Amino acid sequence: MSRAPDALSCLPSQTVGPFFHLGLTAETALGRLASAGAKGERIRLRLRLFDGDGLPVPDGIVELWQADASGKYNHPADTQDREPDPAFCGFGRLATGADGTCAFDTVRPGRVPDGQGSCQASHILVSVFARGLLGRLCTRLYFDGDPALEEDPLLMLVPEDRRRTLIAEPDPASPACWQFDIHLQGERETVFFDL
Amino acid sequence: MNVYPRPESGDQPSLLYPPYTATVRRAPAMPAIPAPHTLSELTGPLYGHHPIGDADNDLTRQRAGDPVGERIVVAGRVLDEDGRPIPHTLVELWQANAAGRYFHENDNHAAPLDPNFTGAGRTITSEDGNYRFVTIKPGAYPWRNHPNAWRPAHIHFSLFGPCFITRLVTQMYFPNDPLMPFDPISQSIPDPRARQRLVSRLDLDLTQPEWALGYRFDIVLRGREATPFEGRL
Numbered sequence: 001m002s003r004a005p006d007a008l009s010c011l012p013s014q015t016v017g018p019f020f021h022l023g024l025t026a027e028t029a030l031g032r033l034a035s036a037g038a039k040g041e042r043i044r045l046r047l048r049l050f051d052g053d054g055l056p057v058p059d060g061i062v063e064l065w066q067a068d069a070s071g072k073y074n075h076p077a078d079t080q081d082r083e084p085d086p087a088f089c090g091f092g093r094l095a096t097g098a099d100g101t102c103a104f105d106t107v108r109p110g111r112v113p114d115g116q117g118s119c120q121a122s123h124i125l126v127s128v129f130a131r132g133l134l135g136r137l138c139t140r141l142y143f144d145g146d147p148a149l150e151e152d153p154l155l156m157l158v159p160e161d162r163r164r165t166l167i168a169e170p171d172p173a174s175p176a177c178w179q180f181d182i183h184l185q186g187e188r189e190t191v192f193f194d195l
Numbered sequence: 196m197n198v199y200p201r202p203e204s205g206d207q208p209s210l211l212y213p214p215y216t217a218t219v220r221r222a223p224a225m226p227a228i229p230a231p232h233t234l235s236e237l238t239g240p241l242y243g244h245h246p247i248g249d250a251d252n253d254l255t256r257q258r259a260g261d262p263v264g265e266r267i268v269v270a271g272r273v274l275d276e277d278g279r280p281i282p283h284t285l286v287e288l289w290q291a292n293a294a295g296r297y298f299h300e301n302d303n304h305a306a307p308l309d310p311n312f313t314g315a316g317r318t319i320t321s322e323d324g325n326y327r328f329v330t331i332k333p334g335a336y337p338w339r340n341h342p343n344a345w346r347p348a349h350i351h352f353s354l355f356g357p358c359f360i361t362r363l364v365t366q367m368y369f370p371n372d373p374l375m376p377f378d379p380i381s382q383s384i385p386d387p388r389a390r391q392r393l394v395s396r397l398d399l400d401l402t403q404p405e406w407a408l409g410y411r412f413d414i415v416l417r418g419r420e421a422t423p424f425e426g427r428l
Contacts, residue, residue, distance in 0.1 A: 008276045010417045011392055012207050012384040014366040015215075017351065019297040023289030023315040024353060052220040059301075065239055065359050075238035077358065091240030112234050125235055125359055132217025134208035134383050136362060138227075154230055184221050194201070194227035195236055195360050 013135040030093040033106040037087035040069020040107035044177045049100045052185030056100025060130035064092035071110025121148035165190045198232045208383035215379040239359035252318035254330040262312035264293025264331035268409040272324045276418030280324025287317040287353040295334030347374035356416040368394045
């Protein structure tokens with residue numbers, strides 16, 4: 001595929017810098033994607049962001065995008081024949097705290113079509129921005145123990161020894177709580193996708 | 196399937212750019228894995244659930260008094276790569292005040308805060324993709340990247356566009372800023388023409404006589420393959 005000869009080019013990205021809180025994270029409600037009446041299995045996602053030295057990144061920003069519990073996106077491009085859950089917002093956005101963490105209250109997303117006649121495993125798209133990141137990093141969060149992981153087409157593109165970096169794990173100490181570590185660099189570097 | 200063609204190399208900064216020292220321990224070392232565009236990537240937050248306030252696009256009217264500094268209009272169009280306007284999309288911005296200081300607890304620059312300027316705004320593009328802000332021209336400020344490092348005056352922009360893929364966070368610069376050649380953040384963009392696209396231009400048509408200078412900054416987001424070229428099926 002190629003573009004028309006007179007096509008414009010998208011603008012280069014630049015870092016969010018250390019002061020993005022002013023413009024991007026004033027609304028604390030964006031940590032809660034599921035309001036009281038939302039359907040599905042309620043979960044809390046605790047994300048931790050680490051740099052190449054294994055130190056927490058205290059000035060990052062994490063955004064989530066996900067389908068509702070039935071696997072429907074609240075977006076006109078999702079033409080599946082049902083309405084999105086009105087009590088659910090598929091978008092979340094939080095800054096990391098001094099310990100590099102942030103926590104979202106959401107529901108476990110339903111499976112969505114893979115465009116090949118089958119379904120993807122339950123997943124959430126994750127964007128990471130920070131001082132020192134000149135562009136957005138895109139990754140995916142999957143759920144440990146999901147039998148559909150074996151057949152997820154995106155996960156199959158990832159070398160087997162790195163798939164682990166995309167899988168959230170249940171926190172044994174707190175029910176319905178999942179832990180997802182993002183390593184920007186280093187031995188456990190998270191897989192990022194070129195979209 | 197890739198519905199949105201990937202950007203040209205040279206148009207986007209390389210994530211590891213050692214002159215910008217914070218990239219050294221934060222840029223991923225492994226290459227990103229090319230992934231197809233599924234329904235997940237082709238949808239995205241429309242972000243219409245928080246109403247836009249009356250003064251959200253006028254940063255000079257958000258507090259009790261007038262902020263100090265040079266009042267400016269910053270306006271332009273949000274387009275895709277085929278030149279089609281992107282209507283009803285959120286544009287967020289944030290910036291330092293005229294003295295080069297952010298209204299942020301972590302900014303320790305010894306320049307005055309302005310109680311009448313918070314430096315954050317947002318708006319929604321019109322039907323034909325236009326946006327407009329009134330603000331104060333931000334000052335340059337020092338940072339600790341290297342000895343005597345100063346950021347050129349800039350305004351941070353954040354946009355969503357029609358889907359997850361089109362998300363963009365960038366910075367707008369001002370014409371002929373002598374600090375730009377020394378700024379590793381803008382210099383991280385390899386192609387000088389791409390870098391130049393982040394520089395706004397003085398526009399007398401946007402300028403309001405005896406009131407505010409106008410700067411035009413058109414924002415191009417990634418576009419879908421327009422129409423598949425015939426004969427390529």
